[in-house]
Amino acid sequence: MPEVELVLRSRRVITPDGTRAADVTVADGRIAAVLPYDTMPPAGARVEDFGDDVLLPGLVDTHVHVNDPGRTEWEGFASATRAAAAGGVTTLVDMPLNSIPPTTSVGHLDVKRGVARAKAHVDVGFWGGAVPGNVKELRPLHDAGVFGFKCFLLHSGVDEFPPLGPDELERAMAELASFDGLLIVHAEDPHLIDGAPRQPGPRYADFLASRPRDAENTAIDGLIRLARRTGARVHVLHLSSADALPLIAGARRDGVRITAETCPHFLTLTAEEVPDGATEFKCCPPIREAANQDALWQGLADGSIDAIVSDHSPCTPDLKRFDTGDFAEAWGGISSLQLGLPAIWTAARQRGRSLEDVVRWMCTGPARLAGLHHKGAVEPGRDADFAVLAPDETFTVDPADLHHRNPVTAYAGRTLHGVVRSSWLRGRRIADHGTVTEPTGRLLERQRSA
Secondary structure (H helix, E strand, C coil): CCCEEEEECCCCCCCCEEEEEEEEEEEEEEEEEEEEEECCCCCCCCEECCCCEEEEEEEEEECCCCCCCCCCCCHHHHHHHHHHHHEEEEEEEEEECCCCCCCCCCCHHHHHHHHHHCCCCCCEECCCEECCCCHHHHHHHHHHCCCCEEEEECCCCCCCCCCHHHHHHHHHHHHHHHHHCCCECCCHHHHHHHHHHCCCCCCHHHHHCCCHHHHHHHHHHHHHHHHHHHCEEEEECCCCCHHHHHHHHHHHHCCCCCEECCCCCHHHHHCCCCCCHHHHHHHCCCCHHHHHHHHHHHHHCCCCCCCCCCCCCCHHHHHHHCCCCCCCCCCCCEEECHHHHHHHHHHHHHHHHHHHHHHHHHHHHHHHHHHHCCCCCCCCCEECCEEEEEEEEEEECHHHHCCCCCCCCCCCCCCCEEHHHHHHHCCCCEEECCCCCCCCCEEECCCCCC
């Protein structure tokens, strides 16, 4: 057995069995044991005592657009993973689009890995892409270690990642079912989007009307029918419409293998408070009304929603069309990778939810989705990945203080609860009060078994 070299001590450690005072011992980058608080440390072991600050698992964010290579002026592995580390995220999984090339073949995956390898401050995995004409690439990508395959049902926003039509979608799902691959889907129906009113200009109400809930609901209903027919595993990305929750819950009761995620912006921001012309709030699907938000929180509480992830989708400021405030023309995406934990904790505490709930939604759930069995919990055998949080302290978001490449975020000026004191990756401190160390992250592959 490797020798214990580090003990992390806190009066509030969040474990799968609840929150308790404990000493967490670390050996060779893994959690060796969770011991009673103030246990005599092994000879030679360094002790870090966090007092009343909370020790929780490092967050796992399975929905991040890093855009590197090809659009590094939007974001890159160096800046994105610095932001992740500063925000308590120790593992992220990169989306296959917005980079050039997109991750739609093993060759393209190799390019992306080559770019990321020396820049990663946190552990990084990769989703593959399912696009027209690449069905034969899906199994090789799966064998190369991607965690699953993303597809769009409507235009993705970039021409090099086109959507799947109905027949192509079914072919991809049948292929993935043959080796139990996972399809993750941007679920909005293209016909309903095309038929919705599209009024250019700065009014948020006009933009919201252009992305109706029925577009999500109809797309999800179609996915359920195809999953039932093909036996494929499917995952609904960035769920915005709470109307779809009964569909998802009913499909699960019938044995359909479907999961769903939502995002901090859907849980903390509402349509009623988005100012006209404030295109930093634009995302697709959109931020909806407060009543819809309440129902999403209920979906988290009853388990209909499996995870909260960022959908960090940045761009350069000019693409947000701040000069005109035109929601129709602005790039859709919320920059929040560094802020997800305090944003969700701020809203969760107001709703009577606990930090244990937040850990379940932002650590354990995403790790389970991606099959990262060595991440997402403070228990023996897992990677020694941690975030240390001062849950009662507050700060006001200043975009200039963020590590994202471009200082744009919908959270600017908001006061949030929860200051991330430090982040730890395999027993090494990678961020301390916002200062991030040199890159030590590893590139991850899908695990073949638990």
